[in-house]
Amino acid sequence: MLATQSNNPALHIDADGNYDVDGHFKQLRGQKRLYTILGLGALFIVLFFSLWFANETNSGKFLDRLPHFFDFVGDLIPRDGWEIGRALFDLSSPYFDGSLKFNYPEGRVYITESLYIPEYFYKMIETLNIAILSTLIGFIFGFILCFLAASNLTTERWLRFVVRRFLEILRAFPEIVIAGFFLAIFSLGPIPAIIAVSIHTIGALGKMFYEVVENADMKPDEGLRAAGGNWVERVWFGIVPQIMPNFLSYGLLRLEINVRASTILGAVGAGGIGEVLRLSISRGHEAKTLAIILILFVTIVCVDQLSAYLRKRIVGNQAFEFGA
Amino acid sequence: MLELKNVTRRFGPNTAVDNVDFAIPEGQMVGVIGASGAGKSTLLRMINRLIDTSEGEINFGGVRTSALKGQQLRNWQRDCAMIFQQFNLVPRIDVLTNVMLGRLNHRSTVASLLNIFSDEERAMAIAALERLGIEKVALQRAGTLSGGQQQRVAIARALMQQPKVILADEPIASLDPRNAQIVMQSLKDINQSDGITVITNLHTLDTARSFCERIIGMQAGRVVFDGGPDDLTEDAARKIYGADNLEDAFSEAVTSTSLNGSRSKSSGSERPPVARPAAEQNPVYA
Ligand SMILES: Nc1ncnc2c1ncn2[C@@H]1O[C@H](COP(=O)(O)OP(=O)(O)O)[C@@H](O)[C@H]1O
Ligand SMILES: [Mg+2]
Numbered sequence: 292m293l294a295t296q297s298n299n300p301a302l303h304i305d306a307d308g309n310y311d312v313d314g315h316f317k318q319l320r321g322q323k324r325l326y327t328i329l330g331l332g333a334l335f336i337v338l339f340f341s342l343w344f345a346n347e348t349n350s351g352k353f354l355d356r357l358p359h360f361f362d363f364v365g366d367l368i369p370r371d372g373w374e375i376g377r378a379l380f381d382l383s384s385p386y387f388d389g390s391l392k393f394n395y396p397e398g399r400v401y402i403t404e405s406l407y408i409p410e411y412f413y414k415m416i417e418t419l420n421i422a423i424l425s426t427l428i429g430f431i432f433g434f435i436l437c438f439l440a441a442s443n444l445t446t447e448r449w450l451r452f453v454v455r456r457f458l459e460i461l462r463a464f465p466e467i468v469i470a471g472f473f474l475a476i477f478s479l480g481p482i483p484a485i486i487a488v489s490i491h492t493i494g495a496l497g498k499m500f501y502e503v504v505e506n507a508d509m510k511p512d513e514g515l516r517a518a519g520g521n522w523v524e525r526v527w528f529g530i531v532p533q534i535m536p537n538f539l540s541y542g543l544l545r546l547e548i549n550v551r552a553s554t555i556l557g558a559v560g561a562g563g564i565g566e567v568l569r570l571s572i573s574r575g576h577e578a579k580t581l582a583i584i585l586i587l588f589v590t591i592v593c594v595d596q597l598s599a600y601l602r603k604r605i606v607g608n609q610a611f612e613f614g615a
Numbered sequence: 616m617l618e619l620k621n622v623t624r625r626f627g628p629n630t631a632v633d634n635v636d637f638a639i640p641e642g643q644m645v646g647v648i649g650a651s652g653a654g655k656s657t658l659l660r661m662i663n664r665l666i667d668t669s670e671g672e673i674n675f676g677g678v679r680t681s682a683l684k685g686q687q688l689r690n691w692q693r694d695c696a697m698i699f700q701q702f703n704l705v706p707r708i709d710v711l712t713n714v715m716l717g718r719l720n721h722r723s724t725v726a727s728l729l730n731i732f733s734d735e736e737r738a739m740a741i742a743a744l745e746r747l748g749i750e751k752v753a754l755q756r757a758g759t760l761s762g763g764q765q766q767r768v769a770i771a772r773a774l775m776q777q778p779k780v781i782l783a784d785e786p787i788a789s790l791d792p793r794n795a796q797i798v799m800q801s802l803k804d805i806n807q808s809d810g811i812t813v814i815t816n817l818h819t820l821d822t823a824r825s826f827c828e829r830i831i832g833m834q835a836g837r838v839v840f841d842g843g844p845d846d847l848t849e850d851a852a853r854k855i856y857g858a859d860n861l862e863d864a865f866s867e868a869v870t871s872t873s874l875n876g877s878r879s880k881s882s883g884s885e886r887p888p889v890a891r892p893a894a895e896q897n898p899v900y901a
Contacts, residue, residue: 337638501890514703514769515661518776519693519720528716 367577378582383410393575411567411579411586418563419590421484421553426546428485430491434460434538436493437500438526444507455501462494467559474560484561488549497546503537504530505508536605543598550594554587616640617780622671624657624680624795631657633836634671639829641779644806645814649833650856655816658833662814663697667691677778695722696773698783702765705860706758710749710768713757714740717775732821736775740800743771747801763794770801783815787822799826820852887897 303315308321340548346353368388369375377395384393398410408416439445440454465489473483512529520528557565564587617639632654639645646654659899660666662673662775666682671710673681680691704713715732717740723794732740738803745752747767752760757768766786787795803826806813817823823830824844832840832847832855840851 381619510699511703513665513698514699514705514772515716517692517697517699517703517717518717518772519687519689519691520716521719521724523724524719524727528705528708528719529668531898532705 318507319441335342346482366575367581369578369581370448375581375585377411378578379411379586381407384578390593391574393468394579395579411564411583414562414564417481418557418565419550419551419594421481421556421561421563422490422546422549424432425485425488425553426493426549427497428547429488430538430542432489432493433496433500436497437504440497440501443505443507444512444522444526444530453575458494458497458501460494460580462498463488463489464489466556470556470559470561479560479562481562484553484556484563487556487561488552491552492549496541499539499541502532503534505536505540541603543602547591547595547598550591616674616676616813618674619662620672620674620892622658622661622673624636624654624661625669625678630836632661635833635836635838636671637838637841639812639814640812641783641812642806643812643829644803644827645812645825645829646820647814647831647833648823648855651818653766653833653834653855654836657836659697659784659814659816662780663692663695665697665780675703681883684799689720690742693776695780695782696776696778697779698766698769698773698786700788702762702769702784704768704772709754710720710744710757710760711740711753713744713768714771714775720776737782740771740775740802743774743900744768747771748797749799761794762790763797765887766790766794766798771797774805778811780814785816786819787872788818795822802826820847820856823847828891848862 303311303318305311310515374384374386376382381399383396387393395410398413399407400410401407401411436454436458439561440451440458442451445451445454445499466484470483470487473486477483478488507530511530512525515525515529553561553563554565554568557563557567558569560566564583567584568580568587571583619635619637622632622635623630635658647658649655652866655665661668661681664683671681672679675691675695678691680695681702683691705716708716710731711784712730715736718732718736719727720798722736741750741753744753747758747770749764749767749771757765762767769786781802785800791799799822802815805811815827817827824847829841829846830840830842830847831838834852834855834857839854840847842851
C-alpha cells in the first residue's frame with residue numbers, strides 16, 4: 292500500500308505543476324535501501340535463533356560429538372588400495388573371515404552362468420529405475436493436468452482452482468512422508484517409493500508446466516481457434532510445440548532431483564542403493580561403504596552432466612528457433 | 616450475405632465498436648479503414664467469434680452466427696477464415712502441416728492429433744501452396760520463413776478451410792511493399808476467381824482504394840463512411856481519420872506508391888487503375 296502510494300508520480304508534482312523526477316527517484320532509492328537494511332537485519336536474527344534452536348534440540352551436543360566424526364573417517368581408510376575395487380566388483384577378498392564384512396561375491400546378480408552384475412551396480416540400477424519411472428509417470432500426469440491449470444487455456448475458474456489445489460496437495464508432502472505411508476500399506480520394496488516419488492513429481496512438474504504454458508505465445512492458438520479447431524487440437528498444435536523444450540528441460544531437472552530422492556527413500560526401506568548404504572554404515576563395513584559412496588557419486592555426477600548437456604541442447608535449439 | 620445489426624462491443628467502460636450496422640453481399644471485396652484504435656480488429660474478431668458481441672447480432676445466410684455455440688460455432692469459424700497481422704502460424708511446425716491445420720474442423724480430432732492426413736488433403740495443401748508460389752518452402756519450419764512467405768502460408772491455410780468468407784486483420788502491416796503487393800493481390804485473386812467474400816482491415820487508405828470495391832471507414836467504433844473507392848473524398852477521409860491523424864493515413868504513401876507501381880505488371884484485372892501516388896492524387900493531404 293505504502294509502496295504503491297510512493298510510486299505515484301502525482302505526489303511529486305510541485306506548485307508549478309512540474310513533476311520532480313529527481314526527488315521522486317531519491318525517495319524511492321531511500322525506501323529501497325531502508326528495506327534492504329531491515330531485510331538483512333531480520334535474516335541475521337533468524338539465522339542466529341535457528342542455529343541455537345538446532346543445537347538445543349540435537350540429542351548429543353553437537354560440539355561434544357564432533358571428535359567422533361574424525362574417528363569414523365579414520366576407520367574408513369581401507370586396508371589396501373584394492374579393497375574398494377573388490378567391494379565394488381564383488382571379487383573375493385583375502386580378508387574374508389566368514390563375516391558379512393568381506394562376503395563380496397555373495398551379492399552377485401548372475402545373468403548367465405558366468406556373467407554377473409556386481410551387487411552395488413545392481414542396487415544403483417534399482418534406484419535409478421525408481422527415479423526414471425517416477426519421473427516419467429510424473430511427467431505424463433503433470434503434462435495432462437497443466438493445461439487445465441493454465442489460465443490462458445482453461446477459462447472455467449472452478450476447474451483451474453480444483454486442478455491447482457490438487458497439484459498443490461501432491462507436492463505439499465515430501466517424498467519420504469508419502470513413502471512412509473505407502474510402505475505401511477505395501478510393505479518394503481520399490482513400489483511404494485515409485486508411488487511416492489511419482490506423486491510428488493506430478494505436483495512439482497505440474498506447477499512448473501502450467502507456469503510455462505501461461506507464458507506461451509498465444510498467436511498460434513488464436514490462429515487455430517479462428518480456423519475452428521477445438522480445445523484439444525489447439526493445445527496440441529498451438530501450445531505443445533512451443534512448450535515441449537521447456538517441459539523436457541524441467542523433466543530432466545526433476546530426474547536429477549529424483550535420483551537423490553530415491554536414494555534417500557532406499558534408506559527408509561524402499562530398497563536400492565540407499566538401503567545397502569545405510570546397512571553398510573551401521574554395520575561398520577568400511578570398504579563396502581566407500582564402494583557405495585563412490586558408485587553413488589559417479590552416478591549422480593553422470594546423471595547431472597548428461598541432463599545438463601541435454602537441457603542445453605534442447606533449450607539452446609529453442610532459443611535459436613524462437614527468434615524467427 | 617453477411618449482416619451486422621446494431622453490433623456493439625464494450626470493454627469495461629470503453630466502447631470499441633459502437634452500433635455498427637451494414638450488410639455485405641456474397642463475393643464482395645471490402646476494405647475497413649480507420650485510425651489505430653477505431654475498432655477495426657474488434658469488428659473482425661466479432662465476426663469470426665474470437666470475441667463475443669456485447670449487443671446486436673451478426674447473421675450469415677440467415678444463420679445467427681453471433682449466437683452459435685460448440686461444434687456449430689467451430690463450423691462457422693471454419694467457414695469464416697481469418698488472417699492476422701502477425702500471421703499466427705505455428706512456428707515450430709513445417710509449412711505443409713501448418714497449411715493442413717486449416718482442415719482441423721473437417722476431420723476427427725484423433726486423426727489430427729496422430730498427424731494422419733489423407734493423400735487428398737496433402738495434395739490440396741500442396742496445390743494451395745503452389746497457387747501462392749511458395750511450394751518450395753513446404754517442408755521448412757514456418758518460423759524460419761520471411762514475413763511475406765508466412766502471410767502467404769496463412770492464406771493457404773485459410774484456403775484449406777474452404778471458407779465462404781475470409782477476414783484479414785491488417786494482413787500487410789508488417790510486410791515490405793513488394794510482399795504487401797503480393798499478399799493483397801492474392802486476396803484479390805481469391806475474391807475474384809473463387810467468389811469468396813473478403814473483408815480486410817487496412818491501415819492505409821490507398822491500399823484500400825486500389826484493391827477494394829467497397830470501403831468502410833470507422834472512427835471511434837462507429838461506421839462513418841461506407842461506399843466505393845471513388846466516393847472516398849478528402850472530406851470523408853478527414854471524417855474517418857480526424858484532422859490530426861490525416862497525415863498518418865498517408866504516411867505510408869511510399870508503400871502504396873510502390874504497391875500501385877508494381878501492380879500494373881502483375882494484374883490484368885478490369886479494375887480502374889488507381890496508380891497515381893497519394894500525394895499527387897490528393898495534394899492537400901501531403
Ligand atoms: N481485449 C481488449 N480489452 C480491452 N480493450 C480492448 C481490447 N481489445 C481492444 N480494446 C480497445 O478497443 C478499442 C478498439 O481496438 P481495436 O479494435 O484493436 O482497434 P483497431 O484494430 O482499429 O486499431 C481500443 O480502444 C482498444 O484499446
Ligand atoms: Mg487492429
